[in-house]
Amino acid sequence: MTETESVEPNPTESGGVDLMSPEAAAAPQDIYRRMHKQCPVAHSLSHGGHVITRYEDVLQSFRDHKLFSSEMALHMGLGTERPMIPQQIDPPEQTRYRKILDNQFSRKRMKVLEPIMREQAAELLRTFADQETVEFNKAFAVPFPCRVFLSLMGLPQEDLDLFLEFKDNILRSQQIEPDATKAYYLRAATGKRIYAYFDKAFDRLSEAPEEDSILCYLLTVELDGKKLTRNELLDITFLFLLAGLDTVTASIGCFVSFLAQNPNRRQELVDDPSLIPNAVEELLRWETPVMSVPRVTKRECEISGVTIPENTMVSLQCGAANLDDEEFVDGDTVRWDRKFNRHLAFGGGVHRCLGSHLARMELQIMLEELLKHMPQFSLEPGKKPVYSPGIREVQVLPLKIG
Amino acid sequence: MKLKIDLDICQGHGRCYDLAPKVFREDDRGYVELIHETVPPELEEEARKGKDNCPELAIDFVN
DSSP: OOSOOEEESOTTSSOOEETTSHHHHHSOHHHHHHHHHHOSEEEETTTSSEEEOOHHHHHHHHHOTTTEEOOOHHHHOSSOSSOOTTTTOOTTHHHHHHHHHGGGGSHHHHHHTHHHHHHHHHHHHHTTTTSSEEEHIIIIITHHHHHHHHHHHTOOGGGHHHHHHHHHHHHTHHHHOOSHHHHHHHHHHHHHHHHHHHHHHHHHHHHSOOTTOHHHHHHHOEETTEEOOHHHHHHHHHHHHHHHSHHHHHHHHHHHHHHHHOHHHHHHHHHOGGGHHHHHHHHHHHHOSBOOEEEEESSOEEETTEEEOTTOEEEEOHHHHTTOTTTSTTTTSOOTTOSOOOOOTTOOGGGOOTTHHHHHHHHHHHHHHHHHHOOOEEEOTTOOOEEOSSBOOEEEOEEEEO | OEEEEOTTTOOOOOHHHHHOTTTEEEOTTSOEEESOSBOOGGGHHHHHHHHHTOTTOOEEEEO
16 A cells, blocks of 8 residues: 555556556546556566456455465555454454454444434535635545544544544655655554554543443453453554545545536436435446555466466455456446446455445445535636545545535 | 345345345344345345345345
């Protein structure tokens, strides 16, 4: 996530594709199509491994967790001292943890939180809906998922800025510190602060529990007859922080940027809000805000005729898979009436995004409330949205309202 | 028409019970449960929609 990823789509052609450039992040769809045609399993010049782009290959790789392992904590350099649970561990250990975590993020559980989320979205929107312009990322896409996250965890809303600093220091370290070594140390130092923050939070919540919060659930739940150790608690919450904020911020930015640039499509949703749940799925497919997911091979294998050696980094390019015309009829068109949409924006296999039901609900509520509060919006004339690669956050999204 | 679920393959994406709530429902962890093992004819289209949107291919029809 933090390293650059350039690929050589066809070794016989000069010049490759830089999937990790801001230009690619702004409009990756054309690059994905080129890769499907020219080199569906490409060589990565940045991590030395491979980039897998066909839908069928990506799906099968997700499903084969014995071959495509997630145990790669050290490769990622995300400021952690131990693997994040359950994302960076494999079954059977991973399965044990999912058994106690899934219920906290089920659709049923998320539905209970819907009114709180809706109020949080509306409250933020009211602060700028009557303005002429707004920088939407800072005003909404960043704070909304963070506020929801704090409520869900049972943490004080005053910690919002601290949380944003934590996740930016880890996930955007090279924007803050362009020097790679300094960026590494920033991530390591921030990692220590994150562990210390949650350590203190768990102490506090043990004394004075916050009803119905996920952190309090984690303090009391038993795994095979034993409570979770403090390290287990910290390794789970570290993941929540890194996985639960940026990805939703990026999705909101990508969705709103698309609607700002496609007024007819926006109007269709204003006229018929019942299309919104399907629009969420279609925009997840088309935009795929988390462009790729990493794995490491446990043994040599062959994917679409390309031999991949053992112990090789592999990027499962979900964004490319989601545009594969072998899987998606009329896949180059954004259609609210798409009937079959088995997109892989949340990954697949045993590591299917734990927060997918939360994300879907946040995105649906965001679109419903946004189109209610400010049905007309477009890009501010003369300004362009700025996308960041990897996780496609629209870091600058200048909107004209009305 | 009868439905078959492979619970070893289901990963709790929840597309089936979202799109076909008269045929599928979620258990406490968000994984699929069948409401109707034998799908009544009036729900066949809905069942097919749920089945065809499963990213893991965990749902199948048996004759």
